[in-house]
Amino acid sequence: MKDVYKRFGAVEVLRGVSFALNGGEVLGLVGDNGAGKSTLMKLITGVYSVDSGEIWFDGRLLSSPRQTHTPARARGFGIEMVYQDLALAKQQDVAANIFLGREPVRHLLGILPIVDRRAMEIRAKFILDELGIKVPQLRVPVAWLSGGQQQTIAIARALSFNPKLLILDEPTAALAVKETEHVLEVIRELRNRGIGIVLISHRLPDIFAVTDRILVLRQGKVAADLVTKDTSMAEVVAHIVGAEPLRKGGLA
Amino acid sequence: MATVSKTLGLVGTGIRRESLLVLLVLAAAMAILAPNFLSLGNLINVLLATAVIGVLAIGVTFVLTGGGLDLSVGSVMAVAGVAMGVAYQSGLPWPLALSTGLAFGAFLGWCNAAVIVRSGVPPFIVTLGMLSVARGLALLLSDGRPIYGLSQEILFLGQGRVLGIPTPVWIFLLTTILGQFLISRTRFGYHTLALGDNETAARVVGIAIEALKARLYTLAGVMAALGGILFAARVNAADPTAGIGYELLAITAAVIGGTNLFGGRGTVVGTFIGALIMGVLQNGLNLMAVQPFYQQIAIGAVLVLAVWLDRMQSRNQT
Numbered sequence: 001m002k003d004v005y006k007r008f009g010a011v012e013v014l015r016g017v018s019f020a021l022n023g024g025e026v027l028g029l030v031g032d033n034g035a036g037k038s039t040l041m042k043l044i045t046g047v048y049s050v051d052s053g054e055i056w057f058d059g060r061l062l063s064s065p066r067q068t069h070t071p072a073r074a075r076g077f078g079i080e081m082v083y084q085d086l087a088l089a090k091q092q093d094v095a096a097n098i099f100l101g102r103e104p105v106r107h108l109l110g111i112l113p114i115v116d117r118r119a120m121e122i123r124a125k126f127i128l129d130e131l132g133i134k135v136p137q138l139r140v141p142v143a144w145l146s147g148g149q150q151q152t153i154a155i156a157r158a159l160s161f162n163p164k165l166l167i168l169d170e171p172t173a174a175l176a177v178k179e180t181e182h183v184l185e186v187i188r189e190l191r192n193r194g195i196g197i198v199l200i201s202h203r204l205p206d207i208f209a210v211t212d213r214i215l216v217l218r219q220g221k222v223a224a225d226l227v228t229k230d231t232s233m234a235e236v237v238a239h240i241v242g243a244e245p246l247r248k249g250g251l252a
Numbered sequence: 253m254a255t256v257s258k259t260l261g262l263v264g265t266g267i268r269r270e271s272l273l274v275l276l277v278l279a280a281a282m283a284i285l286a287p288n289f290l291s292l293g294n295l296i297n298v299l300l301a302t303a304v305i306g307v308l309a310i311g312v313t314f315v316l317t318g319g320g321l322d323l324s325v326g327s328v329m330a331v332a333g334v335a336m337g338v339a340y341q342s343g344l345p346w347p348l349a350l351s352t353g354l355a356f357g358a359f360l361g362w363c364n365a366a367v368i369v370r371s372g373v374p375p376f377i378v379t380l381g382m383l384s385v386a387r388g389l390a391l392l393l394s395d396g397r398p399i400y401g402l403s404q405e406i407l408f409l410g411q412g413r414v415l416g417i418p419t420p421v422w423i424f425l426l427t428t429i430l431g432q433f434l435i436s437r438t439r440f441g442y443h444t445l446a447l448g449d450n451e452t453a454a455r456v457v458g459i460a461i462e463a464l465k466a467r468l469y470t471l472a473g474v475m476a477a478l479g480g481i482l483f484a485a486r487v488n489a490a491d492p493t494a495g496i497g498y499e500l501l502a503i504t505a506a507v508i509g510g511t512n513l514f515g516g517r518g519t520v521v522g523t524f525i526g527a528l529i530m531g532v533l534q535n536g537l538n539l540m541a542v543q544p545f546y547q548q549i550a551i552g553a554v555l556v557l558a559v560w561l562d563r564m565q566s567r568n569q570t
């Protein structure tokens with residue numbers, strides 16, 4: 001991503017953002033409210049197109065002022081996003097949610113197209129097992145499951161598209177400690193499979209637990225691009241709020 | 253969880269045990285209190301009396317399950333009957349007259365969806381408007397008078413019998429089976445449930461929401477038209493004042509049958525049972541020679557009771 005700008009009316013939300021992400025890498029995206037995190041991700045997922053600058057993905061031009069980007073196009077490139085509000089249909093069961101909008105079909109008597117429940121459940125179970133996600137029953141409405149289980153089902157749906165890049169927006173914000181640990185475990189598993197991951201979170205302990213790099217946005221610019229194991233929470237916080245970062249040996 | 257088994261192995265189908273239980277208890281009570289209730293002839297009467305509301309309620313079930321609302325089916329029913337009558341009187345052969353009625357229903361249903369999707373005005377208001385517009389159209393087309401003299405073939409739909417069972421009952425049963433198949437087995441049904449459950453989610457996964465809504469309201473219009481044709485055929489006349497208040501009875505049947513008024517859950521078999529509960533109540537009270545005013549009180553109470561039971565159950569689940 002090179003030198004990306006995005007403005008809405010008079011407000012310039014992104015002012016020259018550049019960064020790179022490699023496959024199998026977890027990038028933590030942090031920043032205060034209004035720093036431009038959501039806008040940046042929506043440029044990648046095709047909700048918006050860039051005003052200037054270029055976004056490249058997998059050696060191909062994803063978005064530029066001349067290349068309009070759309071959500072369907074993003075999906076075609078292998079980019080998936082799990083939204084903070086989960087976007088689950090909570091009265092429907094687990095399998096229906098994982099295959100929402102893409103239910104497998106078989107033909108009754110060779111002509112009548114009907115949803116193939118069996119195939120749907122077998123494939124749903126396969127995806128969940130692979131991720132080490134335990135769900136008590138595939139046939140219960142997801143509203144009956146815990147917040148952590150719901151989050152992993154939302155991730156499982158995104159994974160059923162075989163993405164190369166997965167963007168997770170505050171996946172742990174509403175979860176208990178134990179459930180958070182489970183979601184982080186799933187993220188580690190995905191990284192091992194070579195999927196690039198962007199993790200947006202306000203919870204710095206989570207960011208430090210799973211990311212390889214941390215990108216700090218502040219007022220529409222990259223305030224810092226840090227390697228997780230070489231930095232500290234204090235330094236990240238300092239970049240987020242815009243204070244002079246702490247150096248070894250005290251305040252610089 | 254206890255509630256999982258409570259749904260009697262019907263989890264996948266989404267059919268609730270409660271409504272079936274209510275129906276059976278009610279039927280048992282009627283059988284004891286009204287000696288004639290259990291005769292075959294009377295049971296067929298119950299189905300016959302329920303058929304028109306039931307057919308309307310099937311269409312309404314789809315709209316409600318998809319998170320919408322249709323208050324216009326009672327009026328659309330009248331327009332469809334009148335349109336069929338006018339078409340037949342003007343010399344069209346009966347199959348074309350029937351098609352005209354159905355087409356009117358489909359078109360008015362589609363109009364509901366078109367306005368809802370394009371204007372963003374809530375379905376409650378749009379279909380409330382249609383309730384009035386369609387009634388006006390029915391009166392206009394018929395000059396405010398019932399249209400008599402329908403063909404024998406059309407009358408057969410309302411008064412005929414096949415294998416001893418009245419035609420409207422056959423049509424009610426057939427559309428129930430078809431509707432249940434549509435809502436529980438096809439992608440159209442799955443997408444309808446998803447739309448009513450979480451419209452944003454449905455949009456994000458790429459379901460064509462506008463087209464789906466158009467299909468749902470059109471289906472409700474067609475079912476209303478079918479109900480209107482059956483009704484006209486049964487009473488020998490296309491009456492522009494037919495079906496007043498039927499929209500609320502149809503919604504009541506669907507909700508008693510377990511359809512979520514706010515979308516995301518609904519079965520046609522449930523609606524069938526819901527309509528039968530209302531029919532059994534009416535029939536039983538009639539047989540016991542109870543003043544008809546009590547029927548309305550009873551139906552209202554059953555509606556509230558059904559939704560209350562449902563709420564208690566879903567509270568236990570979490």
